[in-house]
Amino acid sequence: MASIIAVLTFSFIIAVLFFSFFSTTTTTTMAKPDGLTINLTHRDSPDSPFYQPNLTTSQRTRKLILQSEARALHHHLKQYPKQHFNSNALRSKVDYQGDSVYMAQVGIGTFTSGPNSSISYFLAMDSGSDLIWTQCDTCRSPGHHCFPQRQPLFPSLRSSSYRKLVCARHPLCYPRRCIGNFCSYISRYLDNSTSAGFLASETFTFYSDSSQKEVVPNIVFGCGFDQVLRVDFGQEGNFAGYLGLGWGPHSLVRQLGSRASGRFSYCLQTMTNPRGQNTFLRFGSDIPNRPGLLSTDLEQYSGVFNDGYYVSLLGISIARSRLGIPPDYFARRPPRGGTIMDSGCAFSAIVRPAYEILERELVKYFSRLSGLTRIRPQRFFNLCYQRSRRQGFNNLPQLTFHLRGVDLVVQPQGAFYVKETSGGKDYFCLAMIPFDGVTLIGSYQQTNQRFIYDLNAEKLFIGQEDCSRNA
Incomplete structure (x- = not known):
């Protein structure tokens, strides 16, 4: 018995030394x-x-x-x-x-x-x-x-x-x-x-x-x-x-x-x-505690596991001004496909009749600003403007997705694409695309937001956060 204990003790010491050696790197x-x-x-x-x-x-x-x-x-x-x-x-x-x-x-x-x-x-x-x-x-x-x-x-x-x-x-x-x-x-x-x-x-x-x-x-x-x-x-x-x-x-x-x-x-x-x-x-417990987050319901249909995380989108605002988009446009009712939170999608895809209203109202909004010329880059975003001087994301409005129970407020950095050009100019585009069917809220529009998915409670908790800080 003593010899067995000695062998086990020696093995334990070797294991500790082995772990200590490798833990210096990983x-x-x-x-x-x-x-x-x-x-x-x-x-x-x-x-x-x-x-x-x-x-x-x-x-x-x-x-x-x-x-x-x-x-x-x-x-x-x-x-x-x-x-x-x-x-x-x-x-x-x-x-x-x-x-x-x-x-x-x-x-x-x-x-x-x-x-x-x-x-x-x-x-x-x-x-x-x-x-x-x-x-x-x-x-x-x-x-x-x-x-x-x-x-x-x-x-x-x-x-x-x-x-x-x-x-x-x-x-x-x-x-x-x-x-x-x-x-x-x-x-x-x-x-x-x-x-x-x-x-x-x-x-x-x-x-x-x-x-x-x-x-x-x-x-x-x-x-x-x-x-x-x-x-x-x-x-x-x-x-x-x-x-x-x-x-x-x-x-x-x-x-x-x-x-x-x-x-x-x-x-x-x-x-x-x-x-x-x-x-x-x-x-689980690695999720940071963020008191005060508001939530919306996560929905699934017909028990289909692979349909994604559906939410109820009720409308969209430009600079806190609610647009006249019927909530039915975002519902899951043929031929429309509802609204899905999808971080695997780069840019939000908005059901076409709702997108057309959003684009039309943005055109009105930008018509009140000076130094803008609408351009149409080939095979790019639909709504783009050239500016007479570089302004980055300045003078661009925030957009809001009104979900049932919580507003997803998208700052200009998540709503628009901005590209510098020669001659001290730049252009910007609405970083969303129209689609005939489903609406997806993509990762570009989800930036600088904390999302917590709770599948057991069937809730999605959302709140603004600076995601560059230990996200």
């Missing part, structure tokens, strides 16, 4: 029982794998406009799949449909070789779906397909913590969707792209900053063995899968259980912030 902890923080990266941040330094600001903005159009189409066709759109217009939009604005870098698996115990991937944050998935190297098998990916395909069979879910034994198995004895999944997209594979439990590592990471075991995810994706980021090879944050039981917020208690939060920095566009996704 701190690894098991997930706290009541909270979690994950670093999010904007796709146009220099830290993003999508960052293209050769692109101009206007080119990046144009790509985000296409992404917003496609995101709106994606949400709308999920509700009304039998509607028909012009095929050429559809093709130009679906090339960007799955490209979420924010990504999370996560580690997946447990491996004994190499400097890290997991393999790191960038997953697109998506509040409009609940499944977490990435490509597995079994997609190289005969008869299966992989889309281009720069990061290594996940080698599931080499991970000691990988476990496929056994059919009819796990609550997260999709009904009547098994391959042999194991649970499977299939995700379909509006351009007939698909991802199919097995559902498995695995250890995930989440990064809260460059030196802090937390390990969370038994996360159920889709291990994709057959992918046919035609979206542009798949062709660039920087995309590896999705991190679902939706209503359903497969979403990360639900799987975290008591660590999240059904709550997650973010506070997005403005695109013009020179400190960067990163932010934090916080769960």
